[in-house]
Amino acid sequence: MPELSDLSQSHAIAAGPASHDRVFRGRASHGWLRALSPLLLIVLWQIGSSTGVISSRTLAAPSQVLVSFGSLVASGELQHHLLISLGRAAKGLAFALLLGGGLALIAGLSKAGEYVIDAPVQMFRTLPVVALVPLFIIWFGIGEFPKIALVTVAATFPIYLALYAGIRGVDAKLIELARVLGLSRGSLIRNVILPGALPMALVGLRYSLGISLVILVVAEQVNATSGIGYLISDARDFMRTDVIVVGLLVYALLGLTVDVLVRWLERRLLAWRASFVGAAT
């Protein structure tokens, strides 16, 4: 009976994935192994500092960083500077979303808009924003405005580029369908084009958030009297490597937070995507 032998064969095949599954679970449960190497580095760093191989002028010991972190939090200094930095990033980013998003909508949705807007934007985006710092100081002085403006300029380009590409990349077949259904222009934009461009727009947002933090570091280390960047440049003047490391840690944590935030947004806004639909069920 050929059917029976076929069946037994398919059983043998079915055993394959199961054993793969075991291997996979085994690897997952040993995930802490991945944390081992970074931990070891910190231990080595601590040993190096304690034995004097690494001088505290070069790099403060991890234990010292922890103590400084504690005292900066206890005095409220860290929170104070962090809030100011976050405020600047948020303001700069908000303007960037309005500006970049608005320009992308105009350039994406109309041919005339493309001609007027896209060419200059593509030209300006190749400028390294950091190089604008001297010009901005001359134009706007050293107050809050140039810092926020720098963040805005830097964060505008990623959101513009991504949203513009997203709008232009919407499946032409879906737009054709909208014509068959007789949708109005407004309805087409609302129901087809904007949701279709959303995944790209979120990629742009992720880049914008990242670049706004980077630019903030630069902006705050030039003529600032507050903010994490100021905390770092002030610590530099007093050779406080421990405080500098605390500041770097805060930036790293901010970067992580931003990433988590965008992921959460994607999960909520792109729930229709096959990958998320599969994960939800």
Place this chain on the structure above:
Amino acid sequence: MTAPTAIPPTPNQHAIAVRAVTRRFGSTTALDGVELSIRAGEFVALLGRSGSGKSTLLRLLAGLDAPTTGEVRVPQRRMVVFQEPRLLPWKTAIQNVALGLAQDNSRERARSALAEVGLDHRLDAYPATLSGGEAQRTALARALVRDPELLLLDEPFAALDALTRIRMHRLVEALWVRHSPAVLLITHDVDEALLLADRALVLDKGRMVAELQIDLPRPRELGQPGFLGLRKRLLAAIGVQDVPQQDVAPVLHLPPSESKATTVPALLRQLA
């Protein structure tokens, strides 16, 4: 580009009237003096090889393109089902069907259209979770909910597996009988045309080259009396000659031992 004009109801009730339509793209002529009329409620299949101008004609009839010369008259209420379902991935099945409906009861109408195609249990499913057949049925519901006088089907079953295709044939026929729109079905599949259509047309190099009345009684089955004769004539019109007999029956690919015992009509009955 001018959209095709909507015809006012005329005594002879033509759903499509195409007069001497030519469509050129640069130096290539996709349609060359095409004449076509379809009566209200008539089911017509349009066959032709790839590049024969089938899709160009459909786009003209759908109002997505305009002829270079000639006249296309179609009703205002016309809908297209494409080869791919073309559902908006970010909208659920029912939202896709209701999209663009103006009335207050659009959701209720979308629900009943989905129920008609047997999808009342998947109303809130995203297209990514629908099977190919389910997605195409949703597209069919989206067309039906607009109560079209003319339904244009652009190879809507080509991407489906054989079993799903058979069910879709039955569904489309049942919906056509109930709503009686004029239907123009574009297809590669001679059997599909013979199973569904009142009339088959053959397009070749942008010209209508053949017309075949299909007077088989409904419901139809592959291989029913008269079927093979019409099939041969239609294949000859398309330009396929000397079709061996065994090419006719096996639409379903079954293991050899079973295919002797089970005929396609018997399988069709099982599916129903």
